[in-house]
Amino acid sequence: MVHLQQKLAIRGIVFDLDGVLLLSSAIHDESYRQVLKPYHIRDFDYSRFSGMRTRDCIRTILTENGIPAADAEVRAVAEAKSRLALDRCLAENPIAPNCIPVLTALRELYSLALASSGSETSVNAFIDRNALRPLFQCILHGNDVVHAKPAPDIFQKAFARLDLPAQECMVVEDAVAGIQAAKAAGALACGILTTRSECDLRHAGADLVIQRLDDLLAFSTATFA
DSSP, rough: OTTTTTTOOOOOEEEBBBBBTTTHHHHHHHHHHHHHHHTTTOOOOOOGGSSSHHHHHHHHHHHHTTTTOOOHHHHOOOHHHHHHHHHHHHOOOOOOOOOOHHHHHHHHHHEEEESSSSSSSHHHHHHTTTOOGGGGGEEEEEGOOOOOSSSSSHHHHHHHHHHHHGGGGGEEESSSSHHHHHTTTTTTEEEEEESSSSSHHHHOSEEESSSSSGGGGOOOHHHOO
């Protein structure tokens, strides 16, 4: 656990999208359940897969249930799930409360990046729908890396784009896979309580846990200097 008295040279903040800036967990849960209906999957638990790339999730789910599937089938199911989720996200736009004011305020103090396992289409749709592009110095999606979360690749790439060392960056994540990726990349990991419990996030390696985005504003530059 990180104590706020510690000297932390945080100069950049990297945000996940789903579950952090976009409260879309229920939408993704229902979209997965819909495309998995033909396979009669039992005990599906979306929280296990939050933060992971969709096609990796579909492949894992089918494998765990002993269902053989060729790459083309996995890709087709993943694309169908992504379309369903995107359509609902565009229609409902479940942006986190005070997301834009919080990001605007933080942008005055830190370099900001977005690093999502989501598709290029879904990430760009959220960014453009809410006119957030000017707030981020770097925007990455699942197709920008070969190995998705919990591998550290997407965060390592974000730090490089921000031109900052990992130890000077904080990652804000709601998912176990995202926290694991942040820690593997060498960053400070901040969990947010939208998808998983504090116990789950701490166990994954979260250095601190917040209730909502607004809590980030309590961390002044003095806190991290």
